[in-house]
Amino acid sequence: MTPDAVEKLDGFFKTFVQGASPVLLLDYDGTLAPFRVNRYEARPWAGARELLMRIQRQGQTRMAVITGRPAGEIGPLLGLDNRLEVWGLHGAERIYPDGRREMEAAPSGAQQKLDELRERLRANSMGGLFEDKPNAAVMHWRGIPPHRAAAIEKRTRQLFEPLAQIDGLNLLEFEAGLELRVGRDKGGAVEAILAETGCAGPIAFLGDDLTDESAFRSVNAVSGAHLSVLMRHKWRETNANIWLKPPEELKAFLERWLKAVAFKVWID
Numbered sequence: 083m084t085p086d087a088v089e090k091l092d093g094f095f096k097t098f099v100q101g102a103s104p105v106l107l108l109d110y111d112g113t114l115a116p117f118r119v120n121r122y123e124a125r126p127w128a129g130a131r132e133l134l135m136r137i138q139r140q141g142q143t144r145m146a147v148i149t150g151r152p153a154g155e156i157g158p159l160l161g162l163d164n165r166l167e168v169w170g171l172h173g174a175e176r177i178y179p180d181g182r183r184e185m186e187a188a189p190s191g192a193q194q195k196l197d198e199l200r201e202r203l204r205a206n207s208m209g210g211l212f213e214d215k216p217n218a219a220v221m222h223w224r225g226i227p228p229h230r231a232a233a234i235e236k237r238t239r240q241l242f243e244p245l246a247q248i249d250g251l252n253l254l255e256f257e258a259g260l261e262l263r264v265g266r267d268k269g270g271a272v273e274a275i276l277a278e279t280g281c282a283g284p285i286a287f288l289g290d291d292l293t294d295e296s297a298f299r300s301v302n303a304v305s306g307a308h309l310s311v312l313m314r315h316k317w318r319e320t321n322a323n324i325w326l327k328p329p330e331e332l333k334a335f336l337e338r339w340l341k342a343v344a345f346k347v348w349i350d
């Protein structure tokens with residue numbers, strides 16, 4: 083960890099004082115769990131689940147996962163004892179801890195164009211790995227040899243980019259893939275949560291991918307105590323305040339969160 087990261091972490095956890103309402107927002111894939119070719123096998127890093135359960139049991143932290151996956155996939159993969167707030171499809175979908183589910187409504191013209199594209203890609207995925215979501219068409223090329231991946235990316239861009247000009251449709255770039263979608267992004271999900279919590283904090287968001295950058299920016303815009311964390315093996319250019327490497331530095335972060343909350347409860 084760099085001296086700058088150590089200093090920022092120290093400063094952040096010092097804000098867990100009397101009356102603080104900590105908010106912990108987490109991406110799933112790559113952040114809480116290593117990537118798997120079979121996405122249904124992506125279980126959390128050893129030890130991470132236990133730490134999250136302990137944070138839940140303290141009953142002091144508003145914790146939520148914000149993921150690109152459908153929200154319903156996270157509960158079974160994470161396997162916590164208590165149900166969790168999950169924002170799925172990068173924020174367009176929400177599952178409350180009591181199981182209620184909400185889907186953001188899209189402009190009908192944009193949804194229609196998207197549905198036509200999804201139908202076309204279901205019939206012919208252009209050699210890539212097509213993921214069909216209710217609010218998005220997603221093309222993946224993770225694990226495909228570079229020359230073939232480049233050809234798939236080119237064809238995908240030719241198809242997606244003109245459609246992204248339509249009002250309500252947006253292009254989302256991520257590592258080894260491209261998504262054409264309607265609805266909020268992760269930054270929009272963070273802002274919706276902040277609106278509910280009245281911008282109280284301290285607040286942290288942990289993520290690894292390019293799609294997490296909008297969430298980093300929303301967290302950075304908070305006037306109170308905040309920390310955006312790039313959780314990733316390799317450093318890259320980012321809006322995040324600090325960079326940590328999973329799984330050891332993730333676990334250390336969660337342990338520190340537990341202790342900071344325990345201290346806050348003791349003085350409250």
Ligand SMILES: [Mg+2]
Nearest residue numbers: 109111112291
């Ligand atoms: Mg991720």
